[in-house]
Amino acid sequence: VYGLIKNIPHFFLLSYLTAELCIRCIYDSIYIPFKKKTSIWISPIVQSDESEFAKYYVTKLFRRNTQSIPITSCQILNTNPDNLDDHVHEADLQNKMNQSRVKKFFDSIYQSDDDFRFTTIATCTYTVAIVFLYYLACTFVFLYLSRTTGHISYLKFYIETTFDIDLGVFSLNLEIIVSVIFTVIIYGCQLFIGMQNYKRHKLQLYRGIYVDVPSIINFKPSSIASNSVHYSGFLVGYLAWGFVICFHLILLITIAIKIVWLQIRHIEIILTIVVPVLVIYFLKMLSMRSAGKFLFIQQLDDKLNLKSRKTYALFIYFSFFADCFLGIASCIIRLIKATFLNVVFMARLDWSFLGRPLEKFDLGFAA
Structure with a gap:
């Protein structure tokens, strides 16, 4: 049972490759030659001008999200051929608004785009x-x-x-x-x-x-x-x-x-030392954040403007000594957060462990 469950993707991919190779072999080796022989007297299909195709795809590529407008079948019949791509785009937007929650969930994971192809x-x-x-x-x-x-x-x-x-x-x-x-x-x-x-x-x-x-x-x-x-x-x-x-x-x-x-006694003794330090540290961070939001900053169109520079200077003075004593907790928390985030983002080559000036030293990001 374990081997069957573990090898399900392998069976699926091998089945897909086998079916794809068989279909391509039959299509390329049998259907295409047969089609060429039987359709020799059929007049070729006249393709549209290449500039029209270029105009259509460039318009579709650089189009931005616009407000969706419902379109009826009568409106489409009375539409000029030159503006048909606009109506198609608006119809796509309308379909996106009316799609199911399951489709929206999969689109949130990855949304297909006709104008982009992965290598x-x-x-x-x-x-x-x-x-x-x-x-x-x-x-x-x-x-x-x-x-x-x-x-x-x-x-x-x-x-x-x-x-x-x-x-x-x-x-x-x-x-x-x-x-x-x-x-x-x-x-x-x-x-x-x-x-x-x-x-x-x-x-x-x-x-x-x-x-x-x-x-x-x-x-x-x-x-x-x-x-x-x-x-x-x-x-x-x-x-x-x-x-x-x-x-x-x-x-x-x-x-x-x-x-x-x-509830081991030795663990409880360690927690009685660690927990108070963490509580004091988080209370200190919460108090500084609250002071910065309600005491220091004036709400003037989200611009940085201090209310009282003297009060701000006093908070800097007391915060200096508090940070010196609680620096060990801050260092440990910073190290834990950095380690945890690096482990979580290990599979992301588009995200560098280092900052913008040093990201060129990250081999994964450089690749």
Whole structure:
């Protein structure tokens, strides 16, 4: 059963390739020659002027969202042929407004566009990444549920002997399944968001917009050619190792929550020290945010204008000493947030771990 579930994408893709190759072989080898022989006396279809096709597609490509206007069949019949593309566009907008919630949900994940096509490399790369994500999920569930019994027994024995408690029936099956589900959701969303950003960034490059994508002048032509070779390998590799790291990180968090839930005395002593520091830190951040919103800033068309500079200077003075004492908590929280975000965004080559000045040192982003 496990092998069948794990290999479902492989069977599906092999079936698709077999059917596609058979259809293309029959179509190209039999149908096309037969069609050419039987249609020799049929007059060729006169195609429209190429300028008309160019005008239609350019108009469709650079069209912006306009207000949708309902169109009736009588209006379409009385419309000039030159304005037919405008009515088709307005009809598409009307259909988008009337589409079902399921269609809107899938459009929120990815919305197809007739004016954009993914390259063959990008299509194959994301297909392999999605299939590999499914394969990793099945593999981790099977391996950790079937081959970690000895490790779980050792962990149970260690906790019981160290803290002198009786755990009774101790199992991590639920934690393993929850960790795999959360990891698949996180990295599945990252893949689909990466596909959307790939499309958006490529359209921006076509228009010469370098807001999210660094300008080409920041890279040498030789480095662009050499770095782009690693795109497919880095995407799948970062996905695989990021999945491994994220899974174990979530698993450790769930195990820690389960151990804390056991109300062990040593854990409670540690929490009595850590929790007050975190509470004071968050209260301090909340007070500063509230003061900045209600005491310092004047609401003048969202412009930065201080009400009282003396009060602001006093808050800076007291905040200096508070930040010095609570700096260790801020450093730890900053390190945890950076580590967590880097793990979550590991599969996103369009998002650099480094800032804008240093993003050229990120090999994945450069690819």
